[in-house]
Amino acid sequence: MELSTSDLPANFCQACAVRNRAICGDLDSNELDLLNSIGRRRRLEQGEQLLWEGDEAVLVANVIDGVLKLSTQLADGKEQILGLVYPSDFLGRPFGDTTPYGVEALTDANVCVFRRADFDRFARDHPRLEHKLLERTLSELDRTRRWMLLLSRMNAEQKMATFLLEMSERLAPDGCLNAVNAASVFALPLSRQQIGDVLGLTIETVSRQFTKLKSEGLIGLPSRREVTILERSALENRAV
Amino acid sequence: MELSTSDLPANFCQACAVRNRAICGDLDSNELDLLNSIGRRRRLEQGEQLLWEGDEAVLVANVIDGVLKLSTQLADGKEQILGLVYPSDFLGRPFGDTTPYGVEALTDANVCVFRRADFDRFARDHPRLEHKLLERTLSELDRTRRWMLLLSRMNAEQKMATFLLEMSERLAPDGCLNAVNAASVFALPLSRQQIGDVLGLTIETVSRQFTKLKSEGLIGLPSRREVTILERSALENRAV
DNA sequence: CGTACATTTGAAAATGGTCAATCACAGTGG
DNA sequence: CCACTGTGATTGACCATTTTCAAATGTACG
Structure with missing residues (x-):
């Protein structure tokens, strides 16, 4: 079955630089083709915003290269950066209504984006992916908690x-x-x-x-x- | 099939106070019986330690009632509390080698504990549970990131x-x-x-x-x- | 009733924030 | 080619908040 979108080669995922480290690492080639069909590459310029805080959560993405920031505005107008996202990291808020933070590229970057609804459906249908996502989210939570130490102490x-x-x-x-x-x-x-x-x-x-x-x-x-x-x-x- | 352990009534989970709010909320009664068979209730006294930071991650648990703290020791001997855990919250680090924080009961508490290996296997076999856990972990990550704001700003x-x-x-x-x-x-x-x-x-x-x-x-x-x-x-x- | 421990209060010191001035450098246009 | 300008970065002086150190005061429990 040929499911690649018109602007992507069929083996796009297979050639992906972060293939082994990202959440798609455990998928077989059929699943990968299917994932390929719902995702697309997007290039971001430095300073370009991918998601806005509080917006409906429309996109999730894998970072292929570049660095992005997750940030939120404070009442007094100051910005707090909640985290930095590096290649192979997952980004966005699946299974939720709104994006709890803004996402902006700090360098030129390439990301692999999915419409959230597509991604959510795919994840529910493919427990292996969902499992990878869970492991990554658990690690991210650990990392964030350690970062709390830095901020507070x-x-x-x-x-x-x-x-x-x-x-x-x-x-x-x-x-x-x-x-x-x-x-x-x-x-x-x-x-x-x-x-x-x-x-x-x-x-x-x-x-x-x-x-x-x-x-x-x-x-x-x-x-x-x-x-x-x-x-x-x-x-x-x-x-x- | 009767799978309840000897010291628990068969319908133990069904009668659970946090049944609807905890991660087991989406399981059907067969699955619940099975989960029942690998978990057991445990009562903790105020001040009692359930998990030690850095130990092999042997347990995970659902909080039924009481409040527990997640904490870590700093180099200078100070303690930093990474988070508080309330009824219906999930606790512990599935799919990982070591527990990244200590867990101690701040009040008398009741928890529903699982040997981690049992829980991991059950989760892998029951995507609905794993999905719930993923949603909860994502929420917890959002909450932790908001807490970062408090600590830093x-x-x-x-x-x-x-x-x-x-x-x-x-x-x-x-x-x-x-x-x-x-x-x-x-x-x-x-x-x-x-x-x-x-x-x-x-x-x-x-x-x-x-x-x-x-x-x-x-x-x-x-x-x-x-x-x-x-x-x-x-x-x-x-x-x- | 006394002891141990947690909490409160006070005074001094340190840390980081605020405000303001200056510096450095890239990009622009004469 | 060089001065000009705007932005980001650095530096300095001062100030506010929190920490530190020390002492006093409660409070619980044997």
Whole structure:
């Protein structure tokens, strides 16, 4: 059965860069064809918004490459970033009415989007996918709870050190999540303001911490949007 | 087929107080009998520990009544409470190796526990249950992300007001989650220290905020472990 | 009735936020 | 090619809030 949409090759999913790490990893090739038929690739420019907070939840997606942010507006107009989404991560709110956060691309990105109704139906019909989604959601919950620690108990220096270390791991070229091959030089996908929004700090505090870590020789800042980790273990000590 | 364990009546699940709200709500009576056969009730005393952080994840459970806390130890010995668990909530980490947090009863509690391996197998065989669990996990993730806002962006007064309002809703007698029938008088299941651990504040700050809200007439404190909400809308304003 | 523990209160110190000024740099147009 | 401009980033001075440290006060329970 040939189910691919007109603008996609039939083996689109098979060739997908995040195939093995994303939630579709456990599907067989029939299921993959079917999933292929309800999804499509979408390219996002840096700064482009994919979902708006409070809107009807119309889309879900897999991230293929790029970094996106999940964020919400506070009463006083400040923004809080609820999380960052990296390649192979799942994004959106299946089985719900509204999107509880806005989604915006921090870098140019490619995502594999599904109309939510299609995705929900597919998931209900394919327990293996739903199981993968459950495992991923459970992991995401664990990760989010750990992030709570950072927000509530760490001081500015600890937050920044933790943030930089996590970035260097998540941005490692092969997506492998460990410190061994973490990037020592990487391009920051966030502005100072956005880093503040992630860490619950003001832009001034973020800037002061950058300056401090740089002057102490733990990091280098070749340019505003580039970071070099010079003393990883010292940085790990700061992250406590 | 009679599958109930020796120490449980056959219709144990059917009579469960949280039957409709918990993840088992969608099961038919055959499935329920089977679930019944792998689970058992367990009564916990206040302060009793059900799971230890970092241990092999051996148990999962549904909360029938009582309040439990999920918490983790920080490097400096402080505790951070990652979340509170109320009746009908699911608890534990299915499909994972280790329990990412400790679980302790804040009040006397009754839970319905399953050996994790049994539960995992049952879930994989019963997509309806797994679907319920997925929906619940997604909701819990949303809730946790909103809590991040509280931790990172609210001041002590806002945190306390938010905390008290949430408590009064979650402790409403019928488990109905809305402000209309929220409890105006309730017993606090947490010490000042534990409240601090939930909100990311010191015990002194918690105490000062209690004193302040009381002296301003928004709440009453008949005893250390009881709270009366006197001016709900004013309290809501403080929560921003 | 006394002891242990939780809570409250007070004063000092530290941390991060706010406000304001300056700096750096990319893009634009003369 | 270079000054100009706008945006984002940095820096400084001051201030508000919360933490820390210390002491006093309750309260429960043997």
